[in-house]
Amino acid sequence: MNEVPDEPLVIRVARSGGVAGMTRTGTLELHPQSPTSGQETSWVALAQEALAELRAAKESAAPSQLRDSFMWSLDFDGEKHSVADALLTGPARTLAEHIIGTPLPR
Amino acid sequence: MDKENPPPATRSHPRHHAVPPYLLVSMAACDGVWEAPEAMREFIAPPVAPEDRDLPGAPGQSAGSDFETRSRIATRARQTLLLDQALLHERATTHADIARLMDPTGRLARIISDAQGAESTPGNPVRAEGESPIQDLDVNRAYDGLGAVYEFLADMFKRSSLDGSGLVLRGTVHYGQYYDNAFWDGTQMVMGDGDGEVFNSFTSSLSVIAHELGHGLLQYTTNLDYQxxxxxxxxxxxxxxxxxxxxxxxxxxxxxxxxxxxxxxxxxxxxxxxxxxxxxxxxxxxxxxxxxxxxxxxxxxxxxxxxxxxxxxxxxxxxxxxxxxxxxxxxxxxxxxxxxxxxxxxxxxxxxxxxxxxxxxxxxxxxxxxxxxxxxxxxxxxxxxxxxxxxxxxxxxxxxx
Incomplete structure (x- = not known):
């Protein structure tokens, strides 16, 4: 990602598929150079971990017999990653679930 | 086939056909798009390698025409097998004596497991076939739902389970936290609890349970590309x-x-x-x-x-x-x-x-x-x-x- 000062990092997440066939989407805008809160600083750190994780992951298709499973797409300033639900783990999952707002807060 | 210990179905309940069953099964499999279920493979003795099969189709015919011929023969043979299974089932279910001689794998077997909120399968087995209901509505609904699907296939299509030879029906419940989905993982159905705000538990709908098993049925019949x-x-x-x-x-x-x-x-x-x-x-x-x-x-x-x-x-x-x-x-x-x-x-x-x-x-x-x-x-x-x-x-x- 390009970390130009004042340039926000825009992360777009979509979760499609599922037996209900409903796509959920969300966007998170972060300011890596000038975070406005401690919370944003943690999200920036998590986003960087998530991106590193996604880049390191091998391009692996979902197991071919899976039906009705969720499919995730994550877009970091234009850098796109598609991940099957069972393979989205760790920081990338925490970030993605936060962005689309699931699981719902209790 | 082991001559000293032939499968009960062939020994005790000979089937009378114009076309011998082993040939019919071989014909049904000759286009390579269908693999005989285990119970039927016992009819094929000795197994016939695909390249050795004697099929109509004179030398000199194009490969495309051979493909068409195989495809036509196989489709017709499968049609016959389907009808044949139905008739056999009819006889078996109307005569208890014959039913006991039927394929021993052709019966209902369910296992429900509990993922306990983890996103992993299958989880702990909590209710096996024949066991009484437990204090968990999702487990019992999954168990009953699989039973309904089995009964539907057996009654209507004379088919034992998804593969036609008694495949164990498995289900996992309580998959993930507030998990808003149900899916088929290639071996079993997996049900989330729902988030409680938009979705109730995915076991609450029999049509959803049967939908997931429908994917299983397709996997064992015509596995249509998921795209x-x-x-x-x-x-x-x-x-x-x-x-x-x-x-x-x-x-x-x-x-x-x-x-x-x-x-x-x-x-x-x-x-x-x-x-x-x-x-x-x-x-x-x-x-x-x-x-x-x-x-x-x-x-x-x-x-x-x-x-x-x-x-x-x-x-x-x-x-x-x-x-x-x-x-x-x-x-x-x-x-x-x-x-x-x-x-x-x-x-x-x-x-x-x-x-x-x-x-x-x-x-x-x-x-x-x-x-x-x-x-x-x-x-x-x-x-x-x-x-x-x-x-x-x-x-x-x-x-x-």
Whole structure:
């Protein structure tokens, strides 16, 4: 990602598929150079971990017999990653679930 | 085959056929798109290597023509096997003595496991076949749902489980935290608890349970590619299974059924009745948060998208509606004539795995002619149903490769 000062990092997440066939989407805008809160600083750190994780992951298709499973797409300033639900783990999952707002807060 | 210990089915209950069973099974498998289930493989003795099979088709014929011949022979043999299994089952179920001699694997076996909130399968086994209900509604609903699917396949299509030879039916419940989905993982169904705000537990709908098992049935019959139109057919046939099992259990005929998939899955907070409506695709929900049910009912509304494997849960509305129109035009119980016609198309593996709507429609029409004769009222109702949703039957070209 390009970390130009004042340039926000825009992360777009979509979760499609599922037996209900409903796509959920969300966007998170972060300011890596000038975070406005401690919370944003943690999200920036998590986003960087998530991106590193996604880049390191091998391009692996979902197991071919899976039906009705969720499919995730994550877009970091234009850098796109598609991940099957069972393979989205760790920081990338925490970030993605936060962005689309699931699981719902209790 | 071990001569000293032949399988009980061959020893005690000889079957009388014009074509010996081992040959029929070999013929049925000769195009390579169908593998004989384990129970049937015992009929093949000794096993015949594909290249050694003596098939009609004179030397000098093109490869394409050989492919067509094999495909035709195999499809007809599978048709015969299907009928034969049905007759055998009929005899077995009307005579208890014969039933005991039947394939020992051909019986209901269920195992429900609890993932306890983890996103892993199968989890801890909590209820096996024959065990009493436990203090967990989801476990019991999953168990009962699998039983309903088994009974439906056995009663209506004379088929023991998804593979036709008693495959153990497995289900995992309490998968993940507030998990808003149910899916088929290639070996079993997996059910989330739902978030409680939008979705109730996914075990709360029998049509959803049967939908997931419908994917399993397809995996063991015609495993339609999960992408684009063949993917939408895979989804649609799973919905047909979902609807029919629910109607079968409730004893509802086509006219009185709801034709909804996932009724009861939404919480009271949602403005909607179900995930999908086969009677009126696009009308199942209209909610401030979820939006409006996006399913098209006809080709005029066909959606081109890259999400959801090319809109497999969206465009399935089109073949869903065709099935609904066909079944309601016929009247009576939808699982009988309309359901068995759909089942025969997938069970005989007449379709290529990448079949589109037009190819599928053509195969249903061919099946209608085989089952009911050319020009029957049933075939005409089917022609009208496909026409109403804007799908034009396509005669499949013989393609080698």
């Amino acid at each position: 684009g139109q063949s993917g939408a057919l895979n989804e649609s046939i799973a919905d047909v299974m979902g609807a029919l099992v629910e109607q079968f259990v409730a004893g509802q005929d086509a006219a009185s059924a709801s034709w909804l998939i996932g009724e009861g899955l939404f919480t009271d907070a949602v403005h909607g009745v179900a995930l999908r409506s086969m009677a009126a695709p696009g009308t199942a929900y209209d909610d401030p948060i979820l939006g409006k049910d996006p399913q098209p009912a006809t080709m005029a509304g066909y959606l081109d998208t890259t999400e959801d494997n090319g809109g497999v849960h969206l465009n399935s509305g089109i073949p869903n509606h065709a099935f609904y129109l066909f079944a309601t035009a016929l009247g009576g119980n939808a699982w009988e004539t309309a359901g068995s016609l759909w089942f025969n198309v997938i069970a005989t593996r007449a379709l290529p795995q990448d079949a589109d709507f037009g190819i599928f429609a053509e195969q249903t029409l061919l099946q209608a002619r085989r089952d009911h004769g050319a020009g029957s009222a049933i075939e005409l109702a089917l022609v009208e149903a496909w026409d109403a949703v804007g799908v034009h039957p396509v005669v499949q070209e013989a393609v080698n490769e």
